[in-house]
Amino acid sequence: MREILNWTRGYFKNAGIVQPRLEAETLLAHTLGFDRLHLYLNPDKPLTAEERTRFRKIIKQRRAGIPLQYLIGEVSFFGLRFRVSKEVLIPRPETEQLLEQALRLAPRNREIACLDLGTGSGVIAICLARFLPRATVTAADLSTEALGLARENAELNGVLDRITFLESDWFEHISNAFDLIVSNPPYIEEKELEKVPAEVRQYEPRIALDGGRGGIERIETLTGGLRGHMHPGGVLLLEIGNGQGGRVVELLNRAGLVEARAEMDLAGHERFVIARCP
Numbered sequence: 001m002r003e004i005l006n007w008t009r010g011y012f013k014n015a016g017i018v019q020p021r022l023e024a025e026t027l028l029a030h031t032l033g034f035d036r037l038h039l040y041l042n043p044d045k046p047l048t049a050e051e052r053t054r055f056r057k058i059i060k061q062r063r064a065g066i067p068l069q070y071l072i073g074e075v076s077f078f079g080l081r082f083r084v085s086k087e088v089l090i091p092r093p094e095t096e097q098l099l100e101q102a103l104r105l106a107p108r109n110r111e112i113a114c115l116d117l118g119t120g121s122g123v124i125a126i127c128l129a130r131f132l133p134r135a136t137v138t139a140a141d142l143s144t145e146a147l148g149l150a151r152e153n154a155e156l157n158g159v160l161d162r163i164t165f166l167e168s169d170w171f172e173h174i175s176n177a178f179d180l181i182v183s184n185p186p187y188i189e190e191k192e193l194e195k196v197p198a199e200v201r202q203y204e205p206r207i208a209l210d211g212g213r214g215g216i217e218r219i220e221t222l223t224g225g226l227r228g229h230m231h232p233g234g235v236l237l238l239e240i241g242n243g244q245g246g247r248v249v250e251l252l253n254r255a256g257l258v259e260a261r262a263e264m265d266l267a268g269h270e271r272f273v274i275a276r277c278p
């Protein structure tokens with residue numbers, strides 16, 4: 001194992017993979033069906049021919065640019081485990097920050113109705129259900145495949161009975177109103193899409209990335225449908241792209257929300273917009 005790990009680290013490094021040792025270890029542990037600690041405890045364990053063949057196949061796929069998370073089929077998000085596949089966006093750390101804000105702003109002294117619009121793998125909806133014991137949650141997405149995976153993840157995390165899954169083009173099939181709406185919509189500007197790393201552009205679903213003209217076309221449609229879907233005093237949190245804050249705040253003001261403001265992520269980029277229903 002030690003030898004094969006050293007070799008793979010070099011193979012990945014030459015391919016420009018940023019954390020070659022970590023990725024080599026993660027993929028070897030995955031191939032062998034145990035966790036990374038095991039690699040440290042048994043560095044001299046020989047691999048069988050069959051294990052070597054499987055490992056060779058997976059490291060070639062990684063070198064070709066397939067994201068690590070799709071190869072191992074899972075991610076950790078907010079301390080929980082989620083399955084991911086090429087049908088859904090790989091959840092990002094910025095979205096953990098969005099969720100942190102949502103949990104801080106959510107009322108805890110009463111039952112609340114929450115909505116995750118564009119749920120993808122279900123990370124936001126599932127964390128809301130897990131960390132807000134008095135919340136009932138609706139998770140909506142346009143993608144049937146994403147909803148299937150989100151449902152699996154809800155079961156994996158023990159909150160399947162707390163979440164309603166809906167196939168809907170934003171608010172199209174949503175009839176009720178909510179106290180908390182959280183969404184990480186697609187917000188990459190159409191022409192910027194060509195510049196994002198090939199790993200993202202080629203492998204992550206376009207429907208999860210493409211924000212249309214100016215990057216805010218989807219956000220415009222979504223905010224246009226807000227009316228009637230928020231309870232008075234309800235809070236909306238959106239993840240946005242850097243530089244979109246002013247335009248999104250304007251859209252929310254137009255939608256009748258108040259106190260709309262853009263906030264930064266930990267890297268100092270404009271990343272979230274928060275607003276309240278009067």
Ligand SMILES: C[S@@+](CC[C@H](N)C(=O)[O-])C[C@H]1O[C@@H](n2cnc3c(N)ncnc32)[C@H](O)[C@@H]1O
Nearest residue numbers: 091118119120141142143169170184185186208
């Ligand atoms: C940026 S991804 C976010 C996924 C997940 N919530 C997360 O934070 O990792 C955007 C999601 O919006 C969904 N989506 C795109 N267009 C939509 C639409 N018109 N109606 C509903 N969902 C849509 C995509 O399928 C995708 O799952």
